[in-house]
Amino acid sequence: xxxxxxxxxxxxxxxxxxxxxxxxxxxxxxxxxxxxxxxxxxxxxxxxxxxxxxxxxxxxxxxxxxxxxxxxxxxxxxxxxxxxxxxxxxxxxxxxxxxxxxxxxxxxxxxxxxxxxxxxxxxxxxxxxxxxxxxxxxxxxxxxxxxxxxxxxxxxxxxxxxxxxxxxxxxxxxxxxxxxxxxxxxxxxxxxxxxxxxxxxxxxxxxxxxxxxxxxxxxxxxxxxxxxxxxxxxxxxxxxxxxxxxxxxxxxxxxxxxxxxxxxxxxxxxxx
Amino acid sequence: xxxxxxxxxxxxxxxxxxxxxxxxxxxxxxxxxxxxxxxxxxxxxxxxxxxxxxxxxxxxxxxxxxxxxxxxxxxxxxxxxxxxxxxxxxxxxxxxxxxxxxxxxxxxxxxxxxxxxxxxxxxxxxxxxxxxxxxxxxxxxxxxxxxxxxxxxxxxxxxxxxxxxxxxxxxxxxxxxxxxxxxxxxxxxxxxxxxxxxxxxxxxxxxxxxxxxxxxxxxxxxxxxxxxxxxxxxxxxxxxxxxxxxxxxxxxxxxxxxxxxxxxxxxxxxxxxxxxxxxxxxxxxxxxxxxxxxxxxxx
Ligand SMILES: Nc1ncnc2c1ncn2[C@@H]1O[C@H](COP(=O)(O)OP(=O)(O)O)[C@@H](O)[C@H]1O
Ligand SMILES: [Mg+2]
Numbered sequence: 001x002x003x004x005x006x007x008x009x010x011x012x013x014x015x016x017x018x019x020x021x022x023x024x025x026x027x028x029x030x031x032x033x034x035x036x037x038x039x040x041x042x043x044x045x046x047x048x049x050x051x052x053x054x055x056x057x058x059x060x061x062x063x064x065x066x067x068x069x070x071x072x073x074x075x076x077x078x079x080x081x082x083x084x085x086x087x088x089x090x091x092x093x094x095x096x097x098x099x100x101x102x103x104x105x106x107x108x109x110x111x112x113x114x115x116x117x118x119x120x121x122x123x124x125x126x127x128x129x130x131x132x133x134x135x136x137x138x139x140x141x142x143x144x145x146x147x148x149x150x151x152x153x154x155x156x157x158x159x160x161x162x163x164x165x166x167x168x169x170x171x172x173x174x175x176x177x178x179x180x181x182x183x184x185x186x187x188x189x190x191x192x193x194x195x196x197x198x199x200x201x202x203x204x205x206x207x208x209x210x211x212x213x214x215x216x217x218x219x220x221x222x223x224x225x226x227x228x229x230x231x232x233x234x235x236x237x238x239x240x241x242x243x244x245x246x247x248x249x250x251x252x253x254x255x256x257x258x259x260x261x262x263x264x265x266x267x268x269x270x271x272x
Numbered sequence: 273x274x275x276x277x278x279x280x281x282x283x284x285x286x287x288x289x290x291x292x293x294x295x296x297x298x299x300x301x302x303x304x305x306x307x308x309x310x311x312x313x314x315x316x317x318x319x320x321x322x323x324x325x326x327x328x329x330x331x332x333x334x335x336x337x338x339x340x341x342x343x344x345x346x347x348x349x350x351x352x353x354x355x356x357x358x359x360x361x362x363x364x365x366x367x368x369x370x371x372x373x374x375x376x377x378x379x380x381x382x383x384x385x386x387x388x389x390x391x392x393x394x395x396x397x398x399x400x401x402x403x404x405x406x407x408x409x410x411x412x413x414x415x416x417x418x419x420x421x422x423x424x425x426x427x428x429x430x431x432x433x434x435x436x437x438x439x440x441x442x443x444x445x446x447x448x449x450x451x452x453x454x455x456x457x458x459x460x461x462x463x464x465x466x467x468x469x470x471x472x473x474x475x476x477x478x479x480x481x482x483x484x485x486x487x488x489x490x491x492x493x494x495x496x497x498x499x500x501x502x503x504x505x506x507x508x509x510x511x512x513x514x515x516x517x518x519x520x521x522x523x524x525x526x527x528x529x530x531x532x533x534x535x536x537x538x539x540x541x542x543x544x545x546x547x548x549x550x551x552x553x554x555x556x557x558x559x560x561x562x563x564x565x566x567x568x569x570x571x
Contacts, residue, residue, distance in 0.1 A: 005375030009364060016363040016399075083359040088415070091325050091353045092376040093345060272327055 002094040006102025007109075014072070014110045023068050023110065027118025030064065031057050035126050049130020050123060054139045057119055058223045061147040062216050066154040066179055068114065072107045073158015074175040076100075077267060078168040087272035096267050100159060104152075104260070111151040119144050139223070146219050149252050153215040154179075156259030163266035186214050208242040218251035277302050278338055278350075278423050278454040279324065285332030286319055286478075293319050294330065295479040301423070301454040306445060308465035309458040310562060311475035317458040318356060320475070321425045325353055338422055349377075352421035352453075356428045358412045362401025366392050366411050369400060373415040381418055390414045391440060405432035413444065424448055424455045430464065442468045466558040474565045482565040486558065493564045495556035496528035499537060502550040511547055515540065 014020050035053030080086035089099060123140040126132070132140075158175055165171035190211055197203045211217045221243070279301040286294035294316050301307055311317050322328045324335055326343020340346035360369050370383050387396040390410040400408065409432050416424055426445070430438045438461075445468065449455050459465050465472070472489060474482040482489055503511050503523050512519045515537075517527035529537045534553075541548055556564075 002376055002378070005372050008375075009361075009368065009372040012368055013361055013363045079361075083361070084355050085358060085360050087322070087325075087327055087355045088353060088358060088412070089376075090327060091348060091351060092373065093348045093378070094376050 002092075003098040003102035003105070006094070006099055007106040010103050010106030011109065014106065019072070020110045020113055023114040024117045026068075027064065027114045028121055030060050031118050031122030032125065034060050035122050048127075048132050048136055050126045050132035050136040050140060053123060053126035053130075054136060054143050054223075057122060058143055058220065061115075061119075061143065061150065062220060063183055065111070065115070065147045065150040065219075066183055066216065069107070069111060069151040069154035070158045070175040070179055072110065073155045074162050074165075074171040075168060076103050076107075076159050077162040077270060078165050078171040079162075081270065081272055082168050084272075086270075090272055097264055100260070100264060100267060103159070104155060107155050108148070108152055111155070112148050115144050115147045115151070119147065143223060146222055146252060149256065150215060150219045152256040153252070153259055154182075156256055156263045159263035160259065160266045163263060163270050182214060183216050187217065204242075209247070212243055212247045212251050215252055215255040218248045218255075222248035222252060275303065276339075279456070280336045281320075281324070281333065282335075283333040284320070284323060284330050284335065286316075286323060286328070286330045293478045294323070295477075296333065297475075297478075297480050299473060299480065299483070301456060303422070303452045303454055304449050305471065306449050306455045306457065306469040308469040308472045309456055309475065310460060310462065310465070310472060310566075311458075312460065312566060314477075315475040315566075316478040317475060318427055319478075321353070321427050321456070321458060324423075324425060325351065349419075350422040352416040352418070352424045354409075354412045354416050354424075354426040354429050356458075357405075357409075357431060359408050360400045360411065362399060365397050365399055366403070366407075366414075367396040369411060370414055370418075374418055377418055379419045386414050386417055387411075389417065390444070391437070406434060406437055409433055410437070413441065417444070417448070420451060421448075421453050424453050425458075426455065427458045428460075429457060430459065430461055438464055462558045462562055472558070472561075474562060476566045482561075486561075489561050489565070490556055491531070493556065493561055494530060495560055495564055497531055497534050497556070498554035499527040499529065499534075499541070500552040500554065501525045501527070501541065501548050504547055504549045507547040511544060514544070 031053075034056040035049075037056075077086065080089060090096065094102075119140065123132075123137075127137070157178060161174045161178060162171045165174055190207065194203050194207055197207075212221055277300040279299070281297055281299040284294050284297040285292060297316075297320060299307075299320075309317050309320070319328070323330045324337065324342055326341070326347065335342050337347040338350050340350070364372075366387060367383060370387060374381055374383060384393075384396065387393060390413050392407060392410050392414065395403065395407060400411070403411070409429070413429065416426070429441055429445075433441060442464070445455055445457065449470075457465060457469065466486065471485055472482070473480055482492075484492065499517075500520075501511060501515075501517070501524065503525060508519055508523050508525055511517070512525045515525065515527050517525040520526050527537065527541075538551075541551065
């Protein structure tokens with residue numbers, strides 16, 4: 001269990017520089033603001049307030065979970081290399097995979113804390129004020145779980161960037177670019193393609209698969225497809241209907257594994 | 273008969289792109305031995321150390337650490353390393369950082385005592401972000417002392433240390449060697465390694481150009497011995513003329529002679545009688561030897 005030594009050190013660092021505290025605060029603030037602002041006009045539509053709140057928080061998480069994850073991930077390898085401590089770490093008996101796994105565990109734990117407290121508290125408040133059914137509680141649990149998975153994807157992608165970049169600064173810049181591509185530009189490009197194609201082959205059969213291949217969209221689809229209440233308030237229901245139900249979960253579960261292997265391979269090439 | 277060497281490097285070649293940065297390096301290091309690895313910046317000292325650690329792969333030659341190949345589990349356990357100008361995460365304390373290294377190595381030493389030993393007793397619970405360069409270097413040294421390494425590779429260990437700390441560092445190196453660790457010290461601080469190491473290897477542009485004890489290097493180099501005479505009264509000019517020496521500051525004369533001619537020269541000086549008041553003999557120092565070996569055109 002040598003990699004747990006890394007995990008403990010990383011957790012101390014995240015706690016000491018108030019990262020966990022700030023991330024939790026950000027999640028909580030945004031989740032609260034969004035669920036109350038979003039639910040005011042639609043509060044009487046016949047769905048309980050938690051359902052609406054989860055829909056707003058899903059939109060929020062698509063942006064925030066990858067961002068928070070990349071903010072932790074980009075420094076993971078480049079930071080140690082810039083400090084010169086990576087060379088030293090790599091002379092200890094733990095292998096490169098173990099080092100990466102140790103950091104991943106700590107970062108994932110930090111994300112989990114932020115997600116559970118942030119979404120959990122916002123959900124609890126929405127349920128308290130507007131009522132919640134078993135259905136919407138399940139949707140909240142799914143949101144927390146998938147948000148952590150989405151964070152895991154961008155953690156490992158952050159590690160890959162951290163290994164490939166020449167410096168910590170470059171890694172930070174590349175991470176921002178990666179976030180923009182996956183979370184914003186990808187959807188814009190798809191939308192453009194759909195508009196150009198009209199109702200052609202691309203829109204009918206290719207578009208949903210390309211979309212679900214993006215972990216951020218897979219996250220949206222999983223939450224929407226699984227919950228009719230959430231789907232009501234979203235325009236993605238069409239795309240979700242064209243895909244088998246396993247497509248989004250498979251994408252979101254496969255990405256962290258593939259990403260970790262990618263990061264591991266990139267790390268192998270790093271000369272400390 | 274000596275035991276098997278702890279570290280054995282045979283005809284090691286390393287390329288960076290098309291340029292060869294290590295040329296057929298042979299080096300052996302035995303238990304309890306302190307070896308100074310000297311060379312200008314860019315001579316290849318760090319590259320050699322990284323190859324021994326398995327952090328980079330050499331294209332030719334072999335390295336064996338207690339019979340294990342670099343980077344293998346056995347080699348990692350046997351080896352301790354102090355990187356050049358190392359730093360650690362600023363948010364951790366020195367104690368936490370050393371504890372992490374101990375956990376990674378599976379050792380259970382007295383962390384506080386180790387930090388005390390390297391002079392970080394007061395600062396051990398402060399964040400590394402508030403440490404000076406010398407303090408970070410000491411922390412790096414503390415992790416070298418974890419466990420009982422068979423081989424310790426120290427890359428420029430004295431950089432950033434004040435003179436007192438250097439003395440402490442060499443005292444710790446002596447302790448390591450006394451407990452049987454083979455210590456390799458890469459450095460370009462010549463005067464301090466002179467008295468503190470058993471053997472000196474000099475690298476120039478990726479090749480090893482010398483590898484011997486200080487006395488051995490002196491003998492091989494055949495560098496002139498300096499004889500410094502003090503003349504009585506106004507005899508300095510006459511003595512300089514008769515001995516073929518050079519007048520320096522008023523009453524002194526300096527004569528250079530080869531080690532073999534030393535005794536003959538001394539007899540000649542003795543024959544000068546009262547004209548010579550005093551004589552000092554200055555053997556070549558490491559500075560001179562280093563300049564000799566690292567500038568010599570060998571090929
Ligand atoms: N990462 C690297 N990439 C390319 N060349 C390198 C790298 N590291 C060192 N070198 C080159 O290898 C040679 C030896 O460097 P180094 O071993 O660091 O020397 P020293 O430690 O003796 O100062 C130098 O010419 C240096 O420019
Ligand atoms: Mg160097």
